[in-house]
Amino acid sequence: MGKLYGLIGHPIGHSMSPIMHNREFMELGLSHHYHAFELSPEQLEDGVEAMKMLDIQGFNVTIPHKVAIMPLLDEVEQEALDIGAVNTVYKRDGKYVGTNTDGRGYLMSLLSMTGEESLKEKNVLVIGAGGAARAVSVSISHSGVRSLTIANRTLEKAEELSNVCARYSETYAITLKEAEESLGNYDIVINTTSIGMSPHLDRIPLSVDRLKPGTVLSDLIYNPLETQWMKLGKKQGAVTDNGISMFVEQGALAFEIWTGASPDRQRMRKTVLKELGG
CATH class of the missing domain: 3.40.50.10860 (Leucine Dehydrogenase, chain A, domain 1)
Structure with missing residues (x-):
């Protein structure tokens, strides 16, 4: 039975x-x-x-x-x-x-793109400080990266999450404006917010104008399968992945x-x- x-x-x-x-x-x-x-x-x-x-x-x-x-x-x-x-x-x-299993699930999907040893050398930027951001950030910090930065509209929430992850890896908290200005410093950029999800297809969580080519641009959204943010990232030479x-x-x-x-x-x-x- x-x-x-x-x-x-x-x-x-x-x-x-x-x-x-x-x-x-x-x-x-x-x-x-x-x-x-x-x-x-x-x-x-x-x-x-x-x-x-x-x-x-x-x-x-x-x-x-x-x-x-x-x-x-x-x-x-x-x-x-x-x-x-x-x-x-x-x-x-x-x-x-x-x-x-959210965080470990994301980590496994990320490792399939980077490899475990390569991930340890990456500077990672996480956009958002809500539930999805917590799952992703905690698991990434556990796995070991060169640095983890949390960017959020409300800096206090980013700092709170940063304090949790700081037990496991070098972690920082910054504003979204600071994240846009320093975007070229990151190897992996992850959107954990719902910005860009259907039906608000024209919205983006962060400008990608300063994104360096070859950056992994990861969006947890999968409806639509390719967000406007991912499309813009591709034009900047990013490697993109959605939330599926x-x-x-x-x-x-x-x-x-x-x-x-x-x-x-x-x-x-x-x-x-x-x-x-x-």
Whole structure:
């Protein structure tokens, strides 16, 4: 008999996680099922209890519950505590344990472009200081880079995140204006904000006028598949990557935690691209 897995969030009608995971269950001959559960913030506490009653073996957590769910779990892993958010829950000895595969998922997608040794020599700029920025920044700082700089509209938030990452790597906090002026100093530039996401397709998070050729320009957005920011970066000679790689990798890591089986990441990517019409 198969096991039940799922996703909680609000709203979740647009999520591609059910399609991606259920396709892998089928392809690997696993009789499991992944279901999306719509839970408003007011329903979260009762919803977690319902997950236990339904004997759901693991589930993903998306907006707006990634932080609020933490005190409702039996345990939270240290990496998730550093990030300050949980995106994946699994069962261990009958208890719900929270972890975070967002940052590791992004790191794996980045390493596929740079290689582990090369990454250690890079100066990295992260744009934004929200939940996605925390996941990306903490994981990158753990992996080891020459320097990590957080740029945000509100400097105080950048400084707060910088203080967390400074335990693991050389980290700085600057304003967006300072980031634009010093853009040529960075080898990897990562947009973790929603600026440029559909339907606001003409907006960009940061000017790329001072970008040096060969810079890796990474945008966590994947709707559209290529943002205006990425198009401008290409004209400046950047190597670009959208958020599909991170989405697939974080999902694959959760899949492995839950089942112990390794999904086909290329197939997962094709499934997502097909749904996006790409």
